[in-house]
Amino acid sequence: MVAASRLLVELVIRERAAALTNVEVRPTTEVVGLVLSDDGRHVTGVRTEAPSRVEQADLVVDASGRAALAAHWLPGLGFPAPETTEVNAHWGYASRFYRLPEGVIGPVVGGFPLGRAGSGPPSTRGGFLLLQENDPWLVTLSGCAKDFPPGDETGFLAFARSLAFPQIGEVIPVAEAISPIRTWRNTVNRRRHFERVADRPEGLVVMSDAACAFNPIYGQGMSVASIGAIDLHTELETQRGLAGRSMVGLAGRYAARSAESIRYAWDAACRADYRVPGFVGAPPPEGYLDAQSYYDRVVALSRDDLGVYEKLSGTNQLIHGPEWLDDPDLRATVRARWDELGALMGYEQGS
Ligand SMILES: Cc1cc2nc3c(=O)[nH]c(=O)nc-3n(C[C@H](O)[C@H](O)[C@H](O)COP(=O)(O)OP(=O)(O)OC[C@H]3O[C@@H](n4cnc5c(N)ncnc54)[C@H](O)[C@@H]3O)c2cc1C
Incomplete structure (x- = not known):
């Protein structure tokens, strides 16, 4: 990114x-x-x-x-x-800028909300660590279902350490904080x-x-x-x-x-x-679950199919539309590997 x-x-x-x-x-x-x-x-x-x-x-x-x-x-x-x-899935953020000493980090590391596919029950917590321009690093912690990351120093670090991946919690103690922690909940x-x-x-x-x-x-x-x-x-x-x-x-x-x-x-x-427990507001449209289980398997397929990955990225970044998702060949590929791809995304066999 x-x-x-x-x-x-x-x-x-x-x-x-x-x-x-x-x-x-x-x-x-x-x-x-x-x-x-x-x-x-x-x-x-x-x-x-x-x-x-x-x-x-x-x-x-x-x-x-x-x-x-x-x-x-x-x-x-x-x-x-x-x-x-x-x-409204009641998301909240807490963000802070840091300067990192030389050699602490190589490539950007991070994760994205709701935990990693296939790594156990989904989590309400996520976070990422991003280099902005040449400096500084931005740590953003996020939580949904009102599991809001706190805006105080101790709570911020504890939340980072509770994530399913260790990198952010490891980086914060050795980094120099160069801004206050800012929170945002109007999501x-x-x-x-x-x-x-x-x-x-x-x-x-x-x-x-x-x-x-x-x-x-x-x-x-x-x-x-x-x-x-x-x-x-x-x-x-x-x-x-x-x-x-x-x-x-x-x-x-x-x-x-x-x-x-x-x-x-x-x-x-x-x-x-809609996947966040306790979301409030308009109910999901009819057919949503079927569309979602197909889409999730396309995401799984994108792990080892560069063409699918590029199309998925382009659609998610709003560079082009989602029409390619209806391609009969793609649908056939996903159908043929339904259980295997579903397992990668945490679906039960046969679901
Ligand atoms: C915490 C946060 C993180 C975000 N991260 C991303 C991201 O990573 N990527 C992304 O694409 N989007 C992101 N967004 C969303 C993005 O900021 C907005 O979608 C985008 O700024 C909307 O642009 P806009 O011009 O509609 O409104 P705004 O950018 O909100 O601009 C509205 C402008 O109208 C002015 N205004 C309001 N009332 C009046 C008035 N009465 N008279 C004169 N001027 C007035 C305001 O001062 C403001 O300058 C984020 C939003 C938030 C809150």
């Missing part, structure tokens, strides 16, 4: 955005509301504070993140709030179904976390945000051909396109969280 810090990612994106001649960044300005046309059907701008003014716009894009401002503001403007679907998967809204204002598009926020443990949010930006570009091009400068029709088409683009990432995050 190549890990870039959040600071680096945001710096590079900000520099690129600021270099566009038609982009102006107003870092201290807060958006406090939407402005509607006299007939109440079109969003024509936003109200801001610092400075306090009305900003006119042909199109307003809500990218306010988990704050999801438009979803909260729409009912006050006479429009229905979108239906919301939530799946619910929350999707606002703007595509199902029957009555919406024109001139308003809601994207990325404001429309669909994922459990961050699966690392999908930024890719989904990028895909949303590409979708917006596509729909704006279509709109220009259909309606010139008018934005009528764009909001509904964007919501429909975006719902399709989000589908796999959403299903993947929920599929993983």
Whole structure:
């Protein structure tokens, strides 16, 4: 894994955005509301504070993140709030930066949540140790089903030592901590179904976390945000051909396109969280267990089939879709090795 810090990612994106001649960044300005046309059907701008003014716009894009401002503001403007679907497996993180003395570690070591396949009962605990840029190392501990990693020094080390793999617990005592321990527990998967809204204002598009926020443990949010930006570009091009400068029709088409683009990432995050004991929220869809047992065996197959591994990585990183999973040859291979592959993933024989 190549890990870039959040600071680096945001710096590079900000520099690129600021270099566009038609982009102006107003870092201290807060958006406090939407402005509607006299007939109440079109969003024509936003109200801001610092400075306090009305900003006119042909199109307003809500990218306010988990704050999801438009979803909260729409009912006050006479429009229905979108239906919301939530799946919460009660994950929490605790993270800390370290500097490691020379020679302590060679290649990156780590593990991922729910323990290792075939290594006994699944654990609620996981963690990883990643080198960010050239320095420092990041230790992130995670727990689900409310088995939250603690934010105090003693508890953090004890949690690391309780993992199914020893490396992180061994590294922490010889490493120099260079940050406080930070914790995070707002990990619910929350999707606002703007595509199902029957009555919406024109001139308003809601994207990325404001429309669909994922459990961050699966690392999908930024890719989904990028895909949303590409979708917006596509729909704006279509709109220009259909309606010139008018934005009528764009909001509904964007919501429909975006719902399709989000589908796999959403299903993947929920599929993983449905396995966590005590998850709350929307129940798994029909056929979920069958799809899951097939998918798990494809994961097992990827251990010794590089082609399958590459496709699986590409799909999990949202580089391409999951259609290849339905390939008849792949299905036949998995069927022929069903019990053997299932055993690798902890399934009982014949299940
Ligand atoms: C702990 C954690 C770890 C994560 N790890 C990963 C990862 O490894 N990989 C990955 O792909 N994703 C990860 N994510 C998810 C990723 O951060 C989000 O999906 C992504 O940032 C969403 O982008 P966004 O633009 O929708 O929202 P945000 O990045 O949240 O940006 C929203 C912006 O809107 C601004 N804003 C809000 N209200 C107002 C207002 N009233 N006026 C003006 N501005 C306002 C905020 O200040 C903020 O700058 C992680 C998230 C968390 C919380």
